[in-house]
Amino acid sequence: MGILSQPVGAIAAWLQALLEGWGLAPGLTKVILYLIGAGLVATLVQVWVIFLIWFERKIIGRFQDRLGPNRVGPYGLLQPFADLIKIITKEVIIPAKADKPVYLLGPIVMDAGVLAIWAVIPLMPMVGMDTNIAALYTIAVGAFATLGILMSGWASNNKFALVSAIRTVAQMVAYEVPTVLALLVPVLLAGTMSLQGIVKAQHVWFVIFAPLAFLIYFIASVAEVGRTPFDLLEAESEIVAGFHIEYSGMVFAIFYVADFLHAFTIGALAAVLFLGGWRGPGVEAFPLLGIVYLWIKAFAVYFLVVWARGSLPRVRIDQMMNFSWKFLTPLALILLVVAAVLDHFVIGLGVWGRALSHLAANAVVAWLVLQYLEHYDRARARQRPMVAQPGQYPEARPPAPVETSPETAS
Amino acid sequence: MTVMQIVFLITAVVTLFAAFRVVTTPNMVHAALWLIVTLFGAAVFYALLQANFLAVAQVVVYIGAIAILMMFVIMLTRREMRDRGPQTGKQWPWAAVIAAAFFGGLVWLSQQAALPAAPQADVPKDSIAQLGQALVSPNGFVIPFEVASVLLLAALIGAVYLAWTRHQS
DSSP states (O other), X not given: OOTTTSHHHHHHHHHHHHHHHTTOOHHHHHHHHHHHHHHHHHHHHHHHHHHHHHHHHHHHHHHTTSOOSOSSSGGGTTHHHHHHHHHHHSOXXXXXXXXXHHHHHHHHHHHHHHHHHTTTOOOSTTOSOOOTTHHHHHHHHHHHHHHHHHHHHHHTTOHHHHHHHHHHHHHHHHHHHHHHHHHHHHHHHHTOSOHHHHHHHOSSOHHHHOHHHHHHHHHHHHHHHTOXXXXXXXXXXXXXXXXXXXXXXXXXXXXXXXXXXXXXXXXXXXXXXXXXXXXXXXXXXXXXXXXXXXHHHHHHHHHHHHHHHHHXXXXXXXXXXXXXXXXXXXXXXXXXXXXXXXXXXXXTSOHHHHHHHHHHHHHHHHHHHHHHHHHHHHHHHHHSOSSOOTTTSOOOOOSSOOOOOTTTOO | OOHHHHHHHHHHHHHHHHHHHHXXXXXXXXXXXXXXXXXXXXXXXXXXXXXXXXXXXXXXXXXXXXXXXXXXXXXXXXXXXXXXXXXXXXXHHHHHHHHHHHXXXXXXXXXXXXXXXXXXXXOOTTHHHHHHHHHHSTTTTHHHHHHHHHHHHHHHHHHHHHHOOOOOO
């Protein structure tokens, strides 16, 4: 077992031998190794957020025709560290009427929910908890992030925070459905819910099999994270800052970290489910390359999230709800049925035949959807023309009060 | 004592304490949050029994739904969600008697039943695939599965019908 072919396995075996050499029981050693692994992953991805903050500020700066941070360090790379030191020195203010334990637990629960997803993400061919429920698990622990927002929104004892929490729940309930349905398409194509198994099944990336499912998954998970254009939970023009309005200092920073990490995590998940995960040239020989490939793909999706944030306006809440319930959910259901039925007939065609027939089916569905949307749009335009028609609105009343006669009283 | 037993004991203590707090805390939202701890403890028990799918389903269904429950609590209860009134109704002695009898019956049953000391067979490696096939196979549970689906569909249509705003025409 060489360190290059199985880096993590080799280190784990060495550590296990070391710990057992000290006279620890094998069961205890296993638990210690699990704890080390979990702590390592959780710490590394959170430290990674420092870079993500720089990246996002820089990209958003470019989108807004600015330079972004460029004073501290080369290309402003040390700016997040300066911010970090600043935020550590700030006082953590807890409102007098806040529910203190719940108030402090809120950000922790949210961050934990995001970190828990990383337990099942396959970073390399041999790494990651390889369980056959991983895909469902990512949805399950995602609920904790919502719960954290709800807890902090309620415990702040602030009406804006509470409104934000209520919006969060509505958004989560609405967008969890299309997320799960779109997630089922790669699960169906791979025949397993294990993320490692899904990556291994992608001789051809699933984004070629199911581009529409990828789009739905991407949109719905952006909405679940609460990024623009779905950032109604912190709409600063309506409810100031939403759930984190009462938070300051490091407690606020936990929200900040969780938000950035969640956005990157959906990038990693989309990469694993649709873009081949750690697959790439030379991975069989050097598994460490897998983590590089996964990171590049996750970054590509993350860039899309930032792009959307830089260029799209916020949607209204009724638009958001309609979009999920009346468009994304039915479309995802149709796609799931189409994929299931089609796959039954084309499974013997070889990898590329199967991929191309799925792609063709997706194109047909996309064309039908566009036709339907155009039809719907025209029908709506006929119903509610942009120019007011005679008789559409009640006649303007005369300004002076007039005596009501029996004829006009109706 | 193995590590698994220690994990089990810690989880059991936490779950029982949280369940106790669910019914004793005067704050409704706190009760909902303690309920989350209780349900999560149950999920940990499932995971310890290697019923991974059941554990995750527990988290998805129950803990995901708790958020909705909290919404009801926030929107339907009085200001600040802190009712200072008495926490027990008139019939609490009867409820206590029935609860005690139920608990006693459960203890008696578990004493009576001849439980095997060790599991008789290992948990199959890919239990979720077997579960999925059992749910749709004619020899398995396809009829109960479909009946449950129809029931849920009926509930869905009923909810849509109730929430339907009729256009004034």
